[in-house]
Amino acid sequence: MGSVQTMVCVKQVKQEVQEEWDESMPLPGDIIEGFSEEDAEGLFMPAKGRSEFSSQLGKISRQVETIWVKVRRGDSTLKLQACVVPERCSKLHRRFTFRAASDERHVAVLGDLTLEQCTELQDMSRKVVNVDCRGFNKKGVIYDWKMKVGTYLPDNRSTIVQGIRLWFLPGIAEVSIELTLEPGETRFGMDIKRTEEGFSCIYSVTKGSAAERAGLGRLREEANATGHLVVISRLEGKSLIPSNACSEGLIYCCDHMEIKDTLTSAMDGMDSIVLHIMAWPNPNQTSPRVPQAIGAAILRPPNGYCPPQRS
Secondary structure (H helix, E strand, C coil), X not given: CCCCCEEEEEEEEXXXXXXXXXXXXXXXXCEEEEEECCCCHHHCEECCCHXXXXXXXXXXXXXCCCEEEEEEECCEXXXXXXXXXXXXXXXXXXXXXXXXXXXXXXXXXXXXXXXXXXXHHHHHHHHHHCCCCCCCCEEEEECCHHHHHHHHCCCCCCCCCXXXXXXXXXXXXCEEEEECCCCCCCCCCEEEEECCCCCEEEEEECCCCHHHHCCHHHHHHHHHHCCXXXXXXXXXXXXXXXXXXXXXXXXXXXXXXXXXXXHHHHHHXXXXXXXXXXXXXXXXXXXXXXCHHHCCCCCCCCCCCCCCCCC
């Protein structure tokens, strides 16, 4: 049997703000074909393996500040402008990788993967970025980090702070729900509140409303029974997940009034709306059946529910 072909691939990107990604930045699953100091086709050197590619990046970084990296993404070949940076996780050997020239936080983590593994990563990445990346306006809300440290640290002598995850988790399934108004209805029938961590959650559902017909009432009851909240992760394709936090104690999340305005606009036009939801552990409710360390759980639609088919 022949050997399995491997290639240098972007395994992960250390970037916490999904909404700020664009086509000029590396994406998990990108297959690295070559690199060059200039954007000239005949000058690109092939990338034959992670170790050799890292070594070549280390040499070229002494000569130039930015380089061009040629990647294969799906059926397209792209040229990305990048900066060479050391790998922070490498301690025994000095290795190098690259980051987006336009964003110093967007750093590629490299690996030698098979074509099948690269394709799987690309499919997963496309599901993340193939939404309206404009999102909603962000605003900072105050979060009492010191109080949370005193409340949730398992050991007062520990130097590790358990924080809430504020980045998109690509392996978590989201449920797509469509809410459709009937003639005479003036609201979708759900009460949306924001948690102190910046998540937009469904706190109540009105009986007989569009929200209940879509199954949100039942999903909320199931989540509540296992100590979870129903989080709206997207509204009409735009992300509602908090994006980042700062040391001053602010979490940047979607403007709650803008979310209400979006729903009101849909009601005025008697349009249907599509939500993506997922379950999230409720810090104010514990359940003996569900350990708190499970992380993000997955909600599934009620039996018999058919996901919306929109053109």
